[in-house]
Amino acid sequence: MSEHPIELGPLPQCWKRRHLLGLEDLTAEELTAVLDKADLFKQALVAGTRRVPLLSGITNCNLFFENSTRTRTSFSLAARRLGADSIDFSASTSSLSKGETVIDTAKNIEAMGADVMVVRHRTPGTPHLLAQNLDCCVINAGDGPHEHPTQGLLDILTIRQRRGTLQGLTVALVGDIAHSRTARSNIWGLKTLGAHVIVCGPSTLVSPRWKELDVEFSYSLDDILPRVDVLNLLRIQFERQHDRPFPSVREYAHLYAMNRDRLARAKDDILILAPGPINRGVEVTPDVADGPQSAILEQVTNGVAVRMAVLWLVTSVLRAAPVGS
């Protein structure tokens, strides 16, 4: 296990945030700061570095009120690689089932010494509620269909690594836009960094109102495919829908699954992302998911690097003014 410092450079002047609740109000400068630092962490990770003990003494708590494997593991790893302690709290084993409010639960964990709280919750705005009521740093790890900023950042980082820039790229988000926090975080980050964004999917899941926010919408993947540089295939969120908003999975796959035939009609250098967990055969066929245009596993590696960068940035406030000083 190797452990050596990396050259991160100074804290970016633009970064003043103690929380990361969404990408909607981040400036291009702030987004670029996270991506640049994430690139450095990625290089260290790829070079085999396992520990960059910049946050030793810091305690991270993953406060997850919804199931997650990938995101929680990714945050835990990121925290540990930075030398922080990381603990997990999941709602099913908690006193929430005994009627404690979410604010009280979080305050209790804070009182045990958590410096950072990584929050996932079914309801939009819950990380914001906690940020308003706690002293520690809050990172939104997904609040219902609202935002999932680190997922948006890691998708954007993956695109930037492959293409060098976001400026002028056409990025299509395909699938369940209505219920997707990943879509929203991607939309804000991509737009701010100069990409053209298309949301595409069945009309029950894609609102025409997106055009009021300067986002193109389309109901036909086949129509937009020839001019798309990056395709981000969102998971159908069966668990968030009351009634299935399309007639059958078979019909959905027929209209929107990225398969070999569609790939043949796309640009040669199209980049295919999927935030996962993917429903193989629904959003994407296995041959495409595992093919050369796919960056799905790179996304996962980038996830750790992005979360290291975010943890390092938000806690910079703590390092600048340690408690008691």
Add this chain to the structure above:
Amino acid sequence: MSKILIQNGRVIDPSQKMDRVTNLLIEDGRIAAYDVASADDCEFIDASGKIVAPGLIDIHVHLRDPGREEDETIETGTAAALAGGFTSIACCPNTEPPIDSQGTVEYIKQKAARAGNCNVYVIACVSKNREGKELAEIGQLIEAGAVGFSDDGTPVYNAELMRRAFEYCLMFGRPVMNHSEILELTRDGVMHEGLAQLVLGLGGIPAAAEDVMVSRDVALAEATGGWLHVMHVSSGGSIHIIRRAKKRGVRVTAEVTPHHFTLTDECLRTFDSNFKMNPPLRGQGHVDACIEGLQDGTIDCIVTDHAPHAKEKKMQELDRAPFGIIGLETALGLVVTRLIEPGHLDWSQALEKLTINPARVIGVEKGTLAIGADADVVVIDPHVEWTVDPAEFKSKSTNTPFAGWELKGRAVKVIVGGRVKLSR
């Protein structure tokens, strides 16, 4: 007996189409005379530069008592009413137990009398136990003093029950007051379905959910000759439906809240649950439609839908936080600041919707300063500017989205039955 002479006030009483500066004499709890220069053994109130109006009437108040006294009680709710300039309120029956029996009506009337603040009228349930299955004992509830019928909180959902309610209430001359919402369209809804909701990813409550139910109720009122009172209208679509229904002679009245003519769904961007109510805050077009509806008389009454919730209930995730805000202590200031000052309504139009119109909907002889009427009077300072501070509220709850707002216009004297109940 006691006499009060209110001097040099601008008396505005829409019930008599009166708007002039005069002296008003109250004697033995009744309006005794106008233009009286002076009187013996008399308390004087100098109302120079002030407006003297019939005490305000709010026909949509949740007093939470019995059952949820941690949010509000009859004592605190009626004290809040006085602080807001209201001399009469009608309380909604979604209590625990619901107001569906003579005993519960009696309980409220007695507790209100003991509190001795403002007059309290009771809106009772349309259906037994508010279950939407069988009609409550409407005749006996009226004998006990109920003035209107509603299952508010939830709509009367079964169309056949609604038809029967219209028919049955017809013989008593009472309105059926409905909360208009198609529940299948609003499941998990937290806010108005619109652009802000698209961005925030919260569950949507489409305007159509209100429009469809108002359409149904208008059709049933038209078919039966019954009296529909549409509670808290919030959508341009339903206002349009009500306007057309009134034109062709359907007996329909409607009310709107200050928050629906003041705030939009954009407020939810802060994720503050004090902007969560049902019906939800909607887009600017709907707000404009509410104001137009008030201007052309489509909307008859301004009500608060005063819905107290203890702080710990509101300080939760947005989907768990209950719907509703308090309104009694901010309503008048919002009417002055948001309707009268910008010129949407003049004082007579605004006061009509806060006095005689609501009195007519609940069928009580209030809301007038005619000679011989009960001396329920409010003296309003139309110029005073004040800051909303929930710490000063008389209500037991503080769930208001208007904390810190600068408002103009406030009640400075509130007289109920000839007794000065509030003086500031």
